[in-house]
Amino acid sequence: MKAKIHVTLKQGILDPQGKAIEHALDSLGFKNASNVRVGKYMELDLKETDKAKAEVAVKSMCEKLLANTIIEEYRYELSA
């Protein structure tokens, strides 16, 4: 299976990169863009055919390494 993982700063934690991009978008004239959040995107192949097992593994990877849950949140998608 393939896992696609997104890690972003938690809501409520200041994201200075997001703010800088928001200001840049504003100066470009995109006045309708707000709440820019910057994150990381990771994908990986899992030697696993059982979706439930894959989910347990990916969740554990996120909790232990891929995200620092003090400051970051994560979400993932699994596909065959």
Place this chain on the structure above:
Amino acid sequence: MNIGVVVFPGSNCDHDCQHVFRDVFGQDVSMVWHKEASLAGLDAVVLPGGFSYGDYLRTGAIARFSPVMQAVKRFAAEGGLVLGICNGFQILLEAGLLPGAMLRNQSLHFICRETYVKVENAATPFTNVCKSGQVLKIPIAHADGNYYTDPVTSASLQANAQVVFRYCTADGTVTPESCPNGSLDNIAGIRNAEGNVLGLMPHPERCAEAMMGNDDGRAIFLSMITSCERKQSVGVR
């Protein structure tokens, strides 16, 4: 005193720490490669600054899995002194030896300049030669030094006097403007609840002898040496 300086791939302040302990203070220093699994015979361990594992994923996130970190955890649990400077502080946070996490500096810039820090707790093995409230001028050099922790942990840091250093003005006033990186409560350095593990972002090893034009950093190394000598004189590590 026997001091171990841990060397990770990408550490770059390891030799500065070695120099200060060995050449400035005349102590025995061993360089400990990150593959080592034992810290036997050491009185204190330093996790130096640098860019361990290229800061991949997050600062300190990969170094935490080095074999030596299991030994550092045991060493800390047994009461050994552990000092983490800059990247060393970031590694201690990722390893869970200190609470909280580092965010990117509020300005997004890598900041390399002198800062003033106030000694908030002078009753630690890392600050015992300082006076409470004393101001030290110590340089910082980091991009991720914006300390963050949740409100509950922040309150417990305060309650247990775990905040050891705060960024301040030259006269010791803690103001938002004197905080270089956006750090919560101007935090520059914290200790664990037990008091034997300290992490700080400023680099005391860069200002520990008069020929450097500033020797305020000496206080931290001298405190550690003093603390170890006291313990040895009463027969405990």
